[in-house]
Amino acid sequence: MQFRTKIKYSKFNKLDKADIFNVIERYLNEERFNYSVRKKNKIIFHKSDGWTSFNAKSFLVSGIVKVTEKDDGFEIINGNWMVFLIAIPFLLIIFLADSDFSTIDENDIRIIKYFFTVIFGGNLIIRFFAHLTFKTKIKELIKTMHNTV
Numbered sequence: 001m002q003f004r005t006k007i008k009y010s011k012f013n014k015l016d017k018a019d020i021f022n023v024i025e026r027y028l029n030e031e032r033f034n035y036s037v038r039k040k041n042k043i044i045f046h047k048s049d050g051w052t053s054f055n056a057k058s059f060l061v062s063g064i065v066k067v068t069e070k071d072d073g074f075e076i077i078n079g080n081w082m083v084f085l086i087a088i089p090f091l092l093i094i095f096l097a098d099s100d101f102s103t104i105d106e107n108d109i110r111i112i113k114y115f116f117t118v119i120f121g122g123n124l125i126i127r128f129f130a131h132l133t134f135k136t137k138i139k140e141l142i143k144t145m146h147n148t149v
Helices: 017-030 082-097 106-148
Strands: 002-008 035-038 042-046 062-069 073-079
Touching: 002 106, 017 035, 017 042, 017 062, 017 073, 017 106, 062 106, 073 106, 082 106
Parallel strands: none
Antiparallel strands: 002 073, 035 042, 042 062, 062 073
16 A cells, blocks of 8 residues: 655755655654664654554554655655555465365354454555555645745
């Protein structure tokens, strides 16, 4: 799941890739993301504490922010693929349950599929809105940074 934000040079003169990374990294530190690694063209972040899942105000848990320079400006991509890791154990159980050697009852498989739908689907929807909100926040941070320069 990825969201793209295009920042045009015409709207933000004197904008630098390092400035974009600095403002995003500062925001992540203010929001108490425990793990934040800055590489050449991306920032990898994760809240990495056990209580984030129980905090209803903080749906953004982890992700990657990439910044690429284009001819007319910058393209900022934020997203996350880790939500799909939740599917692996459920899919393994469902596939193994269909084998000839399985002793799992048909009703158990229905229950597993229901929990998979609720947990994976709910998590996917929450992460979608979290990264969509983060995309908007990145735009706001860049506008605020540009207005103060």
